[in-house]
Amino acid sequence: MLGDIITPDLFASAFRMATPLALAAIGGTICERSGVVNIALEGIMLVGAFAGVAVTLAFGSPWLGVVAAVLAGVAIAAIHAFTSINLRSDQVVSGTAINILALGLTGFLMEIMYGHPGTTEAIITIKPVFRFATERGSGTFFGVIWNWFNTIVLSHTPIVYGAIIIAVVAQWAMYNTRWGLHLRALGEHPRAVDTVGVSVVRGRWIAVLMSGALAGLAGANLTLEQVGSFTENMTNGRGFIALAANIFGRWTPVGSYSASLLFGFFDALQIKLQIFRGEINIPPQFFLMMPYVLTVVVLAGVVGRAVGPAAVGKPYKKG
Amino acid sequence: MPLLELREITKAFPGVLANDRVSMKLDKGEIVALLGENGAGKSTLMNVVYGLLTADDGEILVDEKHVKIKSPRHAIDLGIGMVHQHFMLVEPLTVTENIVLGREPGRFGVIDFATARQRVREISDRYSLKVDPDAKIIDLSVGMQQRVEILKALYQGARVLILDEPTAVLTPQEVTELFRVVRSLVDEGLSAVFITHKLEEVIAIADRILVMRDGAVVGETTPSATDEIGLARMMVGRDVVLSVEKGVSQCGDVVLSVNDVHIEDDRSLEAVKGVSFAICGGEILAIAGVDGNGQRELVESIVGLRRPTRGTIELKGNDITRANARASIEAGVSHIPEDRQRRGLVLEFNIAENIILGDHREPPAADHGIMHPKAIAELARKRIADYDIRTPSERVLADSLSGGNQQKVVVAREIGRNPELLVAAQPTRGLDVGAIEFVHTQIIRERDSGKAVLLVTFELEEVLSLADRILVIYEGRIVKEFAVADADAETLGYFMTGGGGSKLAEEQESKPVESSVAGGDK
Ligand SMILES: Nc1ncnc2c1ncn2[C@@H]1O[C@H](COP(=O)(O)OP(=O)(O)OP(=O)(O)O)[C@@H](O)[C@H]1O
Ligand SMILES: [Mg+2]
Numbered sequence: 001m002l003g004d005i006i007t008p009d010l011f012a013s014a015f016r017m018a019t020p021l022a023l024a025a026i027g028g029t030i031c032e033r034s035g036v037v038n039i040a041l042e043g044i045m046l047v048g049a050f051a052g053v054a055v056t057l058a059f060g061s062p063w064l065g066v067v068a069a070v071l072a073g074v075a076i077a078a079i080h081a082f083t084s085i086n087l088r089s090d091q092v093v094s095g096t097a098i099n100i101l102a103l104g105l106t107g108f109l110m111e112i113m114y115g116h117p118g119t120t121e122a123i124i125t126i127k128p129v130f131r132f133a134t135e136r137g138s139g140t141f142f143g144v145i146w147n148w149f150n151t152i153v154l155s156h157t158p159i160v161y162g163a164i165i166i167a168v169v170a171q172w173a174m175y176n177t178r179w180g181l182h183l184r185a186l187g188e189h190p191r192a193v194d195t196v197g198v199s200v201v202r203g204r205w206i207a208v209l210m211s212g213a214l215a216g217l218a219g220a221n222l223t224l225e226q227v228g229s230f231t232e233n234m235t236n237g238r239g240f241i242a243l244a245a246n247i248f249g250r251w252t253p254v255g256s257y258s259a260s261l262l263f264g265f266f267d268a269l270q271i272k273l274q275i276f277r278g279e280i281n282i283p284p285q286f287f288l289m290m291p292y293v294l295t296v297v298v299l300a301g302v303v304g305r306a307v308g309p310a311a312v313g314k315p316y317k318k319g
Numbered sequence: 320m321p322l323l324e325l326r327e328i329t330k331a332f333p334g335v336l337a338n339d340r341v342s343m344k345l346d347k348g349e350i351v352a353l354l355g356e357n358g359a360g361k362s363t364l365m366n367v368v369y370g371l372l373t374a375d376d377g378e379i380l381v382d383e384k385h386v387k388i389k390s391p392r393h394a395i396d397l398g399i400g401m402v403h404q405h406f407m408l409v410e411p412l413t414v415t416e417n418i419v420l421g422r423e424p425g426r427f428g429v430i431d432f433a434t435a436r437q438r439v440r441e442i443s444d445r446y447s448l449k450v451d452p453d454a455k456i457i458d459l460s461v462g463m464q465q466r467v468e469i470l471k472a473l474y475q476g477a478r479v480l481i482l483d484e485p486t487a488v489l490t491p492q493e494v495t496e497l498f499r500v501v502r503s504l505v506d507e508g509l510s511a512v513f514i515t516h517k518l519e520e521v522i523a524i525a526d527r528i529l530v531m532r533d534g535a536v537v538g539e540t541t542p543s544a545t546d547e548i549g550l551a552r553m554m555v556g557r558d559v560v561l562s563v564e565k566g567v568s569q570c571g572d573v574v575l576s577v578n579d580v581h582i583e584d585d586r587s588l589e590a591v592k593g594v595s596f597a598i599c600g601g602e603i604l605a606i607a608g609v610d611g612n613g614q615r616e617l618v619e620s621i622v623g624l625r626r627p628t629r630g631t632i633e634l635k636g637n638d639i640t641r642a643n644a645r646a647s648i649e650a651g652v653s654h655i656p657e658d659r660q661r662r663g664l665v666l667e668f669n670i671a672e673n674i675i676l677g678d679h680r681e682p683p684a685a686d687h688g689i690m691h692p693k694a695i696a697e698l699a700r701k702r703i704a705d706y707d708i709r710t711p712s713e714r715v716l717a718d719s720l721s722g723g724n725q726q727k728v729v730v731a732r733e734i735g736r737n738p739e740l741l742v743a744a745q746p747t748r749g750l751d752v753g754a755i756e757f758v759h760t761q762i763i764r765e766r767d768s769g770k771a772v773l774l775v776t777f778e779l780e781e782v783l784s785l786a787d788r789i790l791v792i793y794e795g796r797i798v799k800e801f802a803v804a805d806a807d808a809e810t811l812g813y814f815m816t817g818g819g820g821s822k823l824a825e826e827q828e829s830k831p832v833e834s835s836v837a838g839g840d841k
Contacts, residue, residue, distance in 0.1 A: 196421030197392025
């Protein structure tokens with residue numbers, strides 16, 4: 001049975017499951033590093049997912065859908081940026097409001113655009129980047145190796161690769177560029193940043209908008225590459241798991257990606273195990289629960305000692 | 320030709336006129352000292368010059384040209400650099416990152432760290448301000464951090480260096496070092512504005528002295544034309560007793576007894592290596608030492624913020640070794656922490672709230688979990704009056720008080736609680752001479768009413784004028800004990816810097832108990 005569970009497919013699926021989490025988590029990392037808590041990732045992702053499907057249905061191009069998802073994410077994030085940076089309101093309240101808004105807005109738009117709640121029509125999804133024959137010379141040793149490699153590494157859609165590239169580039173940028181240095185300083189001691197003549201408001205705005213773009217892209221991956229349609233509340237808590245992944249990853253992009261991969265692996269495993277639930281005889285809810293239990297365990301146990309940016313969540317007032 | 324000139328600068332905050340038509344000039348190569356009571360408006364004036372605050376009225380001239388300084392960036396571009404009263408360093412970042420922040424060398428947004436490090440080395444060599452460019456700020460001592468602040472201003476190309484109470488947090492050795500640096504900067508053609516409450520420093524370093532009171536300039540003088548007593552009078556408007564009178568200590572029962580404690584620091588290294596001593600009621604015991612020799616950990620473990628790995632701490636015979644902060648307050652320990660902003664206050668709370676912190680569960684502040692705002696406000700107003708906290712109301716946020724007035728809030732709360740044991744770390748940090756006189760009088764009054772006081776400070780003058788008995792701590796061990804009559808600054812300094820050597824420390828270790836029992840017990 002183990003041979004049926006531990007297949008190349010399981011690991012490939014882990015990467016797929018990890019992608020929306022990772023993109024949102026990296027968004028969360030950037031946002032929190034700048035000193036703004038972004039609990040709205042969930043809602044932004046949902047709006048991105050919807051915008052992607054709506055534009056694809058209207059114009060027939062999923063790539064246009066991706067662009068729409070990113071822009072929609074940026075637009076929603078702008079609300080969060082305005083309330084928390086300019087109006088200096090409580091960032092958790094603002095984020096929660098956006099999450100509720102996103103849920104209502106997408107449901108409402110479904111009604112007026114498609115005349116029904118629930119799920120949209122299916123769209124043409126974005127295809128994997130490479131397409132190599134799977135079973136080339138299977139049975140031989142190299143055939144098996146190739147098969148694993150092909151499935152795990154070469155079977156993915158563009159945004160899945162995109163997420164890995166974004167994680168690596170963001171990590172590098174955070175420690176090697178001006179933007180990164182300012183970002184790391186902003187969340188720790190905004191006044192110090194202000195006193196050397198760098199604008200706190202501008203730096204935080206950019207970070208929040210970037211997190212919106214990434215969460216929007218996460219939504220695009222979900223609908224345009226994975227599911228192929230939009231369902232109300234389809235993000236299903238992924239935005240919050242992404243926040244946990246950000247913390248588990250110690251507020252670094254590569255850390256966020258790795259943590260998301262762990263969550264993604266458990267999600268993939270959970271799905272895999274469901275097929276065998278007749279044999280193992282455990283209720284299916286148990287498996288569904290696993291990624292969330294893992295989140296709680298990770299947050300309570302492993303991350304108990306993690307320290308985030310010192311000034312995160314605190315509005316900055318000049319003078 | 321003045322490099323910087325201020326004309327009739329006026330700045331009001333709600334309820335306070337912080338700067339009232341202040342004018343001043345600064346020539347090239349000149350050091351002007353700005354002197355004044357807590358809340359006189361010194362920091363406000365300098366924040367206006369640095370572009371952090373905008374004046375309501377008045378003119379600023381740089382190189383005899385009118386300028387409107389709208390932001391720190393603008394001030395930096397004009398060649399104005401500032402070392403703030405509360406440091407502006409990002410703790411998890413490195414020295415180099417902090418220094419180049421905002422002006423990073425490199426192309427296309429990519430920082431060229433090799434060049435950055437190189438430039439930091441160049442400046443630090445040129446002014447012989449030694450630092451490790453790759454150290455994290457959080458691992459540096461306060462004196463080192465200040466060095467980084469000065470380097471930051473120099474890196475930004477400062478011609479005018481504003482130093483807002485730079486010596487408040489420094490040990491005497493570090494002060495000497497800072498003076499050397501400032502003089503060499505002035506020799507290179509820079510100018511400096513130096514804010515301090517220490518009159519002897521003003522006399523030692525300034526070319527010209529400007530005295531402020533209640534937001535306005537009340538006088539100008541030079542070091543040769545005045546002395547400390549004259550300055551104090553100009554500042555406070557009355558005669559100030561620069562060293563308080565105190566009678567002989569009446570040693571009562573032992574209040575605090577510390578027995579062979581070993582304590583680890585945050586990095587799990589042993590910071591206190593077997594220290595024993597006792598303090599009796601009616602006695603002020605001072606622990607003198609250079610920063611980083613274990614006194615912080617020792618204080619934290621006495622007040623319930625850190626657990627010793629070995630040994631016991633007793634308060635009036637009750638074991639408080641494992642007490643937390645709450646239990647420690649309830650047992651009768653008060654604590655004036657050395658860092659008022661990080662440990663002493665909740666800056667986002669108002670003065671009244673800060674004044675009842677720690678006593679917020681008990682009458683008069685609260686009964687059965689319900690707070691009594693009226694009683695709290697009343698208590699706060701009483702403390703504000705008693706401790707001369709300069710503020711328009713008890714509802715002002717602690718954040719908007721002047722540095723010295725923030726300190727007074729902490730002192731008012733901790734002494735006002737009427738504790739059995741007062742643990743005071745740098746209790747007069749940032750206070751003006753008048754306020755120091757007042758706090759010293761309060762501490763002596765605590766002693767005279769039979770309470771025990773543990774004083775931890777680098778200010779040798781404070782040690783010598785307040786303490787009845789002095790322990791010198793060096794590398795986590797008590798290396799020497801003095802009755803105050805036998806001590807002078809020079810001998811203390813000698814032992815504080817390890818002059819007695821490790822030999823003494825070992826001797827001490829072999830017989831820790833006998834040599835450190837309270838004088839009154841013998
Ligand atoms: N942001 C602010 N909001 C309201 N009032 C303020 C603010 N900053 C300063 N003040 C008030 O302005 C007055 C002058 O404060 P300032 O900090 O300039 O004093 P200072 O001379 O530097 O005193 P210290 O020696 O204690 O540091 C004080 O009464 C203070 O309470
Ligand atoms: Mg000040």
